[in-house]
Amino acid sequence: MRTRRGHATSLHGALGVMPLLAFLAAAFYFPLASTIAGSLHVQAGGAFGFANYGKFLGSHAGLETLALTLLLSLAATVLAVGLSLPLALALRRPFRGKGTILFLMMLPIIIPTLVGALGLLILYDRAGWINFFLVRVLHVLKQPLLVDYTIPGLVIFYLWMFFPYGALVILSGASSIDPALEEAGAVMGARPLLMFRRVLLPLLRPSLLAGAIMIFLQCFGAFSVPLIAGGDHQPIAVRIYTVATVFLDWNGASAMAVVMGVIQCVLVIAYQRMNRAAAGGQQA
Amino acid sequence: MSPARAAASVPRLALTLAFVLFITLPFVMVLLQAFGAGWFGMRLLPAQWTLRWFGWAIATVDLGQVLVNTIAIALIATVVSLVLAIPAAWTLARHHIPFKSVLITAILLPRMIPEITFALGVAKVFYALHLTNSYLGIALAHVILAAPFAVLVLASAFETMDPRLLEAGQVLGCNTRQLFQRVILPLAMPGLVAAALFSFLASYNDFVLTLLVYGPDTVTLPVQTYLSIGGGYTSVASAISVILLIPSFLFLFGLLRMVRPENLLGGLKGA
Numbered sequence: 109m110r111t112r113r114g115h116a117t118s119l120h121g122a123l124g125v126m127p128l129l130a131f132l133a134a135a136f137y138f139p140l141a142s143t144i145a146g147s148l149h150v151q152a153g154g155a156f157g158f159a160n161y162g163k164f165l166g167s168h169a170g171l172e173t174l175a176l177t178l179l180l181s182l183a184a185t186v187l188a189v190g191l192s193l194p195l196a197l198a199l200r201r202p203f204r205g206k207g208t209i210l211f212l213m214m215l216p217i218i219i220p221t222l223v224g225a226l227g228l229l230i231l232y233d234r235a236g237w238i239n240f241f242l243v244r245v246l247h248v249l250k251q252p253l254l255v256d257y258t259i260p261g262l263v264i265f266y267l268w269m270f271f272p273y274g275a276l277v278i279l280s281g282a283s284s285i286d287p288a289l290e291e292a293g294a295v296m297g298a299r300p301l302l303m304f305r306r307v308l309l310p311l312l313r314p315s316l317l318a319g320a321i322m323i324f325l326q327c328f329g330a331f332s333v334p335l336i337a338g339g340d341h342q343p344i345a346v347r348i349y350t351v352a353t354v355f356l357d358w359n360g361a362s363a364m365a366v367v368m369g370v371i372q373c374v375l376v377i378a379y380q381r382m383n384r385a386a387a388g389g390q391q392a
Numbered sequence: 393m394s395p396a397r398a399a400a401s402v403p404r405l406a407l408t409l410a411f412v413l414f415i416t417l418p419f420v421m422v423l424l425q426a427f428g429a430g431w432f433g434m435r436l437l438p439a440q441w442t443l444r445w446f447g448w449a450i451a452t453v454d455l456g457q458v459l460v461n462t463i464a465i466a467l468i469a470t471v472v473s474l475v476l477a478i479p480a481a482w483t484l485a486r487h488h489i490p491f492k493s494v495l496i497t498a499i500l501l502p503r504m505i506p507e508i509t510f511a512l513g514v515a516k517v518f519y520a521l522h523l524t525n526s527y528l529g530i531a532l533a534h535v536i537l538a539a540p541f542a543v544l545v546l547a548s549a550f551e552t553m554d555p556r557l558l559e560a561g562q563v564l565g566c567n568t569r570q571l572f573q574r575v576i577l578p579l580a581m582p583g584l585v586a587a588a589l590f591s592f593l594a595s596y597n598d599f600v601l602t603l604l605v606y607g608p609d610t611v612t613l614p615v616q617t618y619l620s621i622g623g624g625y626t627s628v629a630s631a632i633s634v635i636l637l638i639p640s641f642l643f644l645f646g647l648l649r650m651v652r653p654e655n656l657l658g659g660l661k662g663a
Contacts, residue, residue: 124483125495128476128539136502136536139513146516195411198404209408211644212415219640220597220614223633226621227418230425230630237417240434252434268418329506331600336621345508349603352512361512369509376504 147363160363170364176259177343180334181327183263188271188323189316192278197308200282213272213279221269221332228265229256229337257339265333270326274319277383281315282308318382325375329368344368419637425630445631453616455632461527462596462612468531469595470588473538477587480539481546486553499543502536507600510536515604525607533605534595541594542587549583589643596639 150159164170199209216224232238232255239252255261285308293307331345338346344364352361424431426445428438449455483489484496502510514533515524523529553576561575599614606615613636620629 122483122487122489124479124487125489125499128480128499128543129495131476131535131539132499132502135514135517135532136510139517140510141513142516143510143513146513194407198407209411212412214644215415215419215640218593218597218644220599220617220633220636222599222614222617222621223422223637224418226617226626226629226633227420227422230421230626231417235432235434237421237436240436244434268414329508331506331508332618336618345506348508348512358512358516365509365512369505372505372509 143362144366146359147366149359151359160360161367163360164364164367173342173344173347173364176341177328180259180262180266180330180343181324184266184270184327185274185320185324187263187267188274189278189320191267191271192275192319193312193316195275196279196282196312199279200285213275216269216272222336224269225265225333225337228268232256232261232264256337257341259341262334262338262341265337266327266330269330269333270323273326274323277319277322278312278315281312281319285311314382314385318379318385321375321379321382325372325379328375329372422630422633422637425627426634429627445627448625449620449628449631452628453611453620453632455616455635458611458613458616458632459635461610465527465531465534465610465612466592466595468527469534469538470591472531472535473542473591474584474588476535476539477542477546477591478584481543482550484543485547485550500540503540507537511601511604514601518605524605525610527610530602530605530610530612531595533601534598535591537598537601538591538594542591545587545590546580546583549580549586553579586647589647593639593643597636 147160148156148158150157165174199206230236234252234254234256238255239249242249243252255264289307289311290303293303298306329345330343331349334341334343334346335349342350345368348361348364348368351357351364424438427441427443429442429444430439431437446455480499484492489495514536518524518529518533521529523532557575557579558571561571566574597614598612599618602612602615603618606612611619613632617629617632617636620626620632
């Protein structure tokens with residue numbers, strides 16, 4: 109609804125965004141540009157070129173970093189979507205205590221990531237609760253399971269930390285499914301499995317994809333978790349930090365940061381497309 | 393409840409319970425580690441309960457000063473974030489301006505890419521400007537993350553403001569100041585409070601940017617947690633973590649009443 113005088117199109121009205129834009133230009137875009145500029149020189153003031161990118165994308169260590177990052181992110185994403193789907197289907201109807209469940213689901217998103225990683229490290233420690241129950245209480249294992257600082261351990265930690273990002277998207281998709289469609293399926297005699305395949309899954313597909321990209325985005329950018337719980341396994345974000353602050357190769361780290369930022373932007377655009385598709389599907 | 397529905401609710405209950413345990417256990421671990429001693433080597437609970445790790449944190453890493461640093465920085469960041477975000481959100485929500493979607497993307501970009509991708513550049517520029525190891529400098533770094541999110545929250549609050557109410561106020565003879573005090577401010581208050589809380593929390597919890605611009609006089613709670621974990625002092629790190637967690641729990645508790653959780657996703661990201 110517009111007022112009679114209307115929200116006139118005017119540059120005068122755009123003045124309000126100027127302070128924020130000026131701040132971001134100085135504190136965000138200028139540093140970002142200087143990172144990109146730095147990535148194009150091997151040494152400060154040295155010759156212009158793509159040597160830093162060659163060193164990262166052409167080296168065994170660089171490709172290993174990318175492969176580890178992708179492996180961790182993909183594994184955690186698949187598990188997270190697999191966990192979110194049954195949870196979303198179980199929790200989509202209003203019920204008593206749904207607020208509490210949503211509160212818990214938001215927790216890993218809102219708390220400082222470091223604290224979650226610390227709790228997970230203690231929980232999965234050789235002498236932690238998980239091993240205590242597996243070895244001493246249930247007697248399933250003779251020896252404690254080594255989880256902390258391993259790749260499967262990192263996947264479990266990523267799962268805890270990042271599945272809520274997707275689960276909330278998938279839950280909101282599942283909650284908006286019109287019950288009449290399921291009733292129609294039931295009247296037609298569809299059994300639960302058929303109902304799931306023919307009615308629920310097609311309706312949920314856009315939210316599942318959007319949720320998956322959201323989780324992947326978070327895993328791909330993960331820094332705090334692998335920093336303290338990764339041990340020798342360094343995905344790209346941790347690698348950038350190490351190269352910059354330990355090896356003091358600032359421009360080499362900048363090239364890695366640019367590669368990471370570009371991949372992340374492509375994923376964000378894909379996510380926004382999927383989200384729009386999900387919203388469109390719900391309205392239809 | 394019919395027998396069929398009761399049967400169907402058993403797996404649902406089991407699934408819900410598993411989910412609750414999965415999410416909450418790491419927090420239980422941090423609490424046990426922070427308030428317990430003699431808890432090693434396959435025990436369910438610590439041998440004794442103690443506050444000594446908090447005492448250690450105060451004595452060895454000056455927890456009190458770290459807390460003061462963290463809160464002071466978060467307060468500065470909140471004020472600067474709101475001062476920048478309020479006019480921007482008002483403009484985006486209530487004016488037609490050219491290239492609006494480009495502008496929105498430009499404002500939200502800091503929340504779309506991982507902190508580490510621009511933290512290097514921020515550290516370099518802030519170092520050159522002598523903004524590292526100062527409250528103001530670290531607060532300004534946090535504003536990069538807090539302000540875009542405050543714009544999101546505020547713009548949606550301003551957008552839902554019914555223009556007919558403003559017109560009614562004018563018709564009834566409000567001058568601009570009265571219109572602001574009696575109509576706009578009350579309508580915008582929930583959005584303003586939410587934006588302020590989120591800015592505070594974004595700063596209070598930030599780790600990545602802080603790690604690259606902090607100094608000896610400006611250690612914050614997340615940085616100190618990291619340093620204590622790195623030093624192998626798990627119990628001290630857990631004690632600090634308990635303090636670090638309090639605002640997140642309080643704010644989440646309050647915020648779930650104000651904002652729909654799905655709407656927060658675009659802005660909220662841990663790294």
